[in-house]
Amino acid sequence: MYTVKIIKALAKEKNMSVYELEEQLGFGKNTIYQWSHRTPSVERVRKVADFFGVSLDYLLGRTPEKKINEIDLANIPDGVLTFEGKVIPDDELAIIRHLLRSKSSK
Template identity: 75%
Template sequence: EILGFGRNTIYQWSHRTPSIERVKKVADYFGVSLDYLTGRSSKKDISKIDLATVPDGVLTFEGKEIPEDELEIIRHLLRNKPSK
């Protein structure tokens, strides 16, 4: 009910595949990864990367490497983002 699902929604998942959006809601609610929720991983926690302290290594976005100069722009934007 908290997630806005109908009364029988989760019961129906035993014989009907849920939408990815609903599965994401459940994972977010419980604070676990989609892989953990679907049994693809035994690691419960979601990996978190702090861009302010990323050690040497390669970060990617959609399979493409993010150059260091662009990472600096992203860090700058995030640091100077006005609070709501």
């Protein structure tokens, strides 16, 4: 699986072996290498992605971008965001922004 190659490269960037990574994440020995011929659980792949600070899509070889695309709600024009396929109305978006701002100031 291509994912194993990506993990090996990420580990090398951090000057660690895949075995050290497995130990740090609480995986058994050779767990990651087994992903070459077995499908890993989403939870385990997520743990690796979180450890390296990369997106799941990067780890799975679906995108060349390592970082998760961040969207700053404060910079999004009104009426562009959707939830479950429906545009979030301006008044509700204003409430969401207010809640998030008040939470971050605490």
